[in-house]
Amino acid sequence: MAPEKLVRRFWESIRHIKTFIYRFYVWLVLVFFYAPIFVLMVFSFNNSKSRTVWLGFTFDWYLQLFKDETIMHSVYVTLVVAVLAALLSTVLGTAAAIGIAGMGKRQRALIMNVTYIPVLSPEIITGVSIMLLFVWSGLKLGMLTLLLAHISFDVPFVILSVSPKLRQLDPHLFEAALDLGAKPMSAMRKVILPQIWPGVITGMLMAFTLSVDDFVISYFTSGPTSQTLSITIYAMTRKRVSPEINALSTLLFIVVLTLLVIVNLRQSRDNKQPQRKEEDVR
């Protein structure tokens, strides 16, 4: 065979191997991501308390889950705290971000650095220090302390997701609105807010997920009336995680997946259609 031909063959096979490795790698990553969740889902239907031995199919764990008061109450606590913390920290964080955007350079740098500290500092320090503050100030640990703690660690994330949107904004937009006769509040509501809305929503979703997810800070700041789901699950692990938790996780996973699909569908629809603007009629 001619040497060029050999060389070409060689490169061709290299390319095949390359695509194979790329695909394999993608699949490997996917398997790593989803295999644990898949196993968890499968075992939520296992007719046994075991996590290793399969003894047949059942819906029992789902029924028991809804009867389990400790779990259901902690789901309730988790959701109430997460929703409230997300909403309140979104309001606070957005307002803060707008304020920060209007500051001078040095002041802004200072405030942004202060904002980063809670994001970067270890959760356990945040948790312990917030708890000490509550204990020192005589607040009884409970729903309120839990909510306050969650708001305090959610706010920086909202600020950090809203700020870039504000930076992208034309600084004269607000002035233009004022020149055209808008009052400052309505300029804010009708001009600025719609522009940064995606950042606000992202911040809110992030705050919500962080709240649901949080263990360390909740662990230190919750009391007898406010045990969150993550603490309940942790307490169950002394013996072992009951399949009820598998069932609950499966349901949560499906809910989150549905939400994601809906959000994505909305986005792709919005991208296809030319944006229509709804004018508020005064």
Next chain:
Amino acid sequence: MKFKTFFFALLIAAVCLPFAGCARTVKPTQTINVYNWGEYIDESVNAEFTKETGIRVNYTTYATNEELYSKLKAGGVNYDVVVPSDYMISRMISENMLEKIDFSQVPNYKDIGKKYHNLAYDPNDTYSVPYMWGTVGIIYDKTKVTGNVNSWNILWDARYKGQILMFDNSRDSIGIALKKLGYSYNTINQSQLEQAAAELTKQKPLVQAYVMDQIFDKMEGGEALIAPYYAGDAITMMQENPNLAFAVPKEGTNFFVDAMAIPKGALNKKAAETYINFMCSAKICAKNAEYTGYSTPSGAALKLLPASLRDNIIAYPGDSVLNKSETYTNLPESILKLYDQLWTQVIS
């Protein structure tokens, strides 16, 4: 923007939600805060208590004695009933963290077996009422482990190299080695402790892993052949994997008691005592024992249990086993330090 209206509606709804919850809880009825181990109660019991007495129960859970201890120590919480284990009760008593229980409010205490009265951790029965008890034994795969398993020595048997699991904490592991050598779990003799640590070092090449709760899954799934574990859980494990068997070593073993107590600062001591009394009633004890698989100290409850559980010598071993068994007591600080030091040497 419709989404914005939705957002504000959600905000208002969310702000109102917890108050709706409050409206339910701030009735003139009493509420007590109970803090117990995870998965350690038949859930229906609390609802039954509320139905019977009108007292609401805030039920929360923890995973270790140390967790309970630090939560109480940190302050800012007011629990009315907690359920620490023996050695933690003696520690809490010595640190003045528990209230004396008014036993005239706990008439059902009479049903608690004499064996569980005046135990070393609370010698005069002033601070605690036993909730559950159990023993530690050896769980093994009877199809693969040959010969008579009746001694801690089996955990040192070279034939099962790489198939042995061991507890991953100093007190339990050094304790097993102490028992193997014929010493007490609560020894404060330094040379005995050093000998025990030497035994563990000898055992180390045979051990597959040092673990705690994973023993459950590993043994059930057949990943290991021999492990020390709790009798209550062993019963459940044997139901799931019929190859497993359980033995109590002839040298004696750890006999533990988890007991109900009222921490200092409890706001509803009377209601807490009512709850403790309720948890001691035969029917409730039996319910919890059946659900958890652990052993109830109540003689009256024992009669209500199904025969299969009542006559199970794993859950209810005879006096010959119990007489040789010991509860953990709280050790002096210096000995606890020595434990940590020896244990680090063993596993490092």
